[in-house]
Amino acid sequence: MKDKIVKGKNLSSEKVSEFKKLAKWVRKKILEMAVGAGAGHIAPSFSCVEILVAIYYSGFLRINQKDSKLENRDRFILSKGHAAPALYAILADKGFFPLSDLDRFAKEGSHLGCHPEDSTPGIEIFTGSLGHGLPVGAGLALSAKLDKKRYLVAALLGDGECHEGSVWEAAMFAAQYQLNNLLAIIDHNGLSATGVLKNYLGVEPLKKKWESFGWDAVLVDGHSFEELFSVLKFASSRSSNKPLVIIALTTKGKGISFMENNPIWHYRVPKGEELEIARKELNLVNKEV
Amino acid sequence: MEHWVEGMRDSFFRSLLSEAKKNRDIVLIVADTGAICHDEFKEKLSDQYINIGIAEQNMIGVAAGLAISGKIVYVYAIVPFATMRCYEQIRVDLCCMKLPVNIVGIGAGFDYATLGATHHGTEDISLMRSLPNMTIYSPADSLTASLLAKPNRQQIGPKYIRLDRTGFPLIYNNKEDIDFSKGFSVLGKGKDLYIIATGRMVYAALQVAERLAAKSIDVGVIDLFRIKPFNQEMIWNVVKKTKRIVTLEEHFLTGGIGSAIAEMVATKKNAPILRSIGIPNQFCGIYGERKYLQKWCKLDVNGITKNIKEWVKENL
Numbered sequence: 305m306k307d308k309i310v311k312g313k314n315l316s317s318e319k320v321s322e323f324k325k326l327a328k329w330v331r332k333k334i335l336e337m338a339v340g341a342g343a344g345h346i347a348p349s350f351s352c353v354e355i356l357v358a359i360y361y362s363g364f365l366r367i368n369q370k371d372s373k374l375e376n377r378d379r380f381i382l383s384k385g386h387a388a389p390a391l392y393a394i395l396a397d398k399g400f401f402p403l404s405d406l407d408r409f410a411k412e413g414s415h416l417g418c419h420p421e422d423s424t425p426g427i428e429i430f431t432g433s434l435g436h437g438l439p440v441g442a443g444l445a446l447s448a449k450l451d452k453k454r455y456l457v458a459a460l461l462g463d464g465e466c467h468e469g470s471v472w473e474a475a476m477f478a479a480q481y482q483l484n485n486l487l488a489i490i491d492h493n494g495l496s497a498t499g500v501l502k503n504y505l506g507v508e509p510l511k512k513k514w515e516s517f518g519w520d521a522v523l524v525d526g527h528s529f530e531e532l533f534s535v536l537k538f539a540s541s542r543s544s545n546k547p548l549v550i551i552a553l554t555t556k557g558k559g560i561s562f563m564e565n566n567p568i569w570h571y572r573v574p575k576g577e578e579l580e581i582a583r584k585e586l587n588l589v590n591k592e593v
Numbered sequence: 594m595e596h597w598v599e600g601m602r603d604s605f606f607r608s609l610l611s612e613a614k615k616n617r618d619i620v621l622i623v624a625d626t627g628a629i630c631h632d633e634f635k636e637k638l639s640d641q642y643i644n645i646g647i648a649e650q651n652m653i654g655v656a657a658g659l660a661i662s663g664k665i666v667y668v669y670a671i672v673p674f675a676t677m678r679c680y681e682q683i684r685v686d687l688c689c690m691k692l693p694v695n696i697v698g699i700g701a702g703f704d705y706a707t708l709g710a711t712h713h714g715t716e717d718i719s720l721m722r723s724l725p726n727m728t729i730y731s732p733a734d735s736l737t738a739s740l741l742a743k744p745n746r747q748q749i750g751p752k753y754i755r756l757d758r759t760g761f762p763l764i765y766n767n768k769e770d771i772d773f774s775k776g777f778s779v780l781g782k783g784k785d786l787y788i789i790a791t792g793r794m795v796y797a798a799l800q801v802a803e804r805l806a807a808k809s810i811d812v813g814v815i816d817l818f819r820i821k822p823f824n825q826e827m828i829w830n831v832v833k834k835t836k837r838i839v840t841l842e843e844h845f846l847t848g849g850i851g852s853a854i855a856e857m858v859a860t861k862k863n864a865p866i867l868r869s870i871g872i873p874n875q876f877c878g879i880y881g882e883r884k885y886l887q888k889w890c891k892l893d894v895n896g897i898t899k900n901i902k903e904w905v906k907e908n909l
Binding site for chain 2: 442443470
């Protein structure tokens with residue numbers, strides 16, 4: 305099932321354990337933010353932590369926190385905007401805004417809400433409603449082509465988000481215009497807000513669907529840094545004329561046992577005993593949350 | 594003025610084509626909808642013309658992406674498809690992000706009469722009016738439409754331009770007669786009442802005013818060509834001394850300019866009484882040419898004249 309492209313082992317075990325530590329820190333911040341605000345999508349954020357860490361720390365995304373509007377920067381779009389807490393933690397760590405802003409997540413007067421807005425440094429577009437990121441990303445990618453600029457546009461979508469027709473309108477468009485500077489990453493955890501996709505509106509065969517829409521498609525383990533780093537390296541150096549989709553197999557709620565693969569945790573913040581278990585599983589002591 | 598025997602659509606796109614030749618940042622995206630001069634656009638400015646297919650949601654998203662990158666984007670489709678099919682994309686991608694994309698809708702009111710309710714533009718003003726950061730233009734003639742095609746670098750947020758395939762006889766002889774900073778024109782002062790009209794209904798209003806003058810009712814006509822932002826203060830200064838206001842639009846009575854004026858009147862003391870004339874809030878369910886449908890809902894010159902005459906008599 306895995307593609308050849310992701311077999312490379314160009315990441316040392318030290319590096320892997322460093323990024324695993326970072327991913328754990330991101331999960332900790334997500335839990336802190338959600339518990340502090342009594343709001344936020346923990347499980348959908350946990351699902352894509354490794355993907356986001358790989359995008360922002362592998363050197364794949366050419367961005368500069370000192371000048372977040374640099375003309376030739378690569379553009380990252382969090383199309384599944386409800387995973388905003390994960391992105392905020394990373395952007396704060398990267399220095400786009402102070403780490404202390406995370407403590408104010410979704411609280412009165414905060415600029416950080418449950419969904420990202422383009423007024424926040426490091427956030428490219430306003431998302432939260434699904435099916436918007438790929439069309440806007442296609443417009444950005446087309447702009448780069450028209451102006452002969454070399455930046456890449458990457459959009460992270462949910463697999464449930466692929467229910468939206470606009471995703472496929474954009475998919476057709478991107479193939480027609482040979483937007484090989486456009487990358488879609490699907491956080492393929494198989495769950496949506498209320499259920500298991502295959503039980504009510506299945507998206508499989510997802511890879512074949514994208515391929516039949518004229519895209520190159522690669523399947524990876526969305527929690528493996530080795531595979532993610534390797535596929536991103538491939539994404540920035542390939543020579544195809546087609547846009548590329550990376551389908552990342554993930555587990556919704558990854559990192560907290562009772563949240564994993566359980567749709568009820570799409571938008572729920574743990575309390576009481578649940579919170580104690582969650583903290584324990586993330587190796588947090590009480591005072592940290 | 595021989596040039597103006599063309600409708601708003603052709604005037605608009607002729608003007609846009611000449612702007613696009615000078616400014617290579619202009620991009621026109623159409624959703625499989627044509628106009629005479631699009632062929633020239635496609636041929637001479639192929640990098641600036643995209644037929645995005647029958648995919649309006651993607652049209653707005655791609656327009657947003659291009660606008661973020663500094664392109665001056667015009668998107669084009671028939672009114673319901675340019676406004677309703679992609680409403681939430683307009684709301685999030687354009688209004689939330691304050692992107693200066695120009696949404697050009699063709700087919701105001703019953704312009705596409707025989708194509709039926711799916712193609713009628715009867716709710717667009719209402720929908721666009723409720724969106725923050727949106728600007729709405731509803732030109733009354735081909736000259737106004739052609740001027741609206743010029744890009745505005747200062748524009749914040751999207752602009753919706755509601756076009757009609759007709760556009761002549763002209764309402765204005767010179768472009769200097771149209772004050773875009775004000776957003777409306779007083780085409781004649783009236784002691785007894787003012788008709789505030791938009792789009793091609795302005796031409797009807799002028800005809801109605803002439804007929805009512807013959808019955809000794811002195812009627813002023815205002816062309817409200819910019820519906821949002823609505824220039825409440827200046828319009829109020831024009832109409833406050835009259836006893837009656839009539840609003841006239843080829844649009845449902847719910848949420849259109851009648852509602853906008855009612856919202857103004859409701860906040861004023863000793864305001865003139867108001868009658869809103871438009872399309873009742875129902876799908877017509879019958880077919881015929883535009884004139885037939887206008888007559889069906891008493892939006893023809895006879896129907897409007899009769900309506901106002903009787904209302905004035907009841908409210909002397």
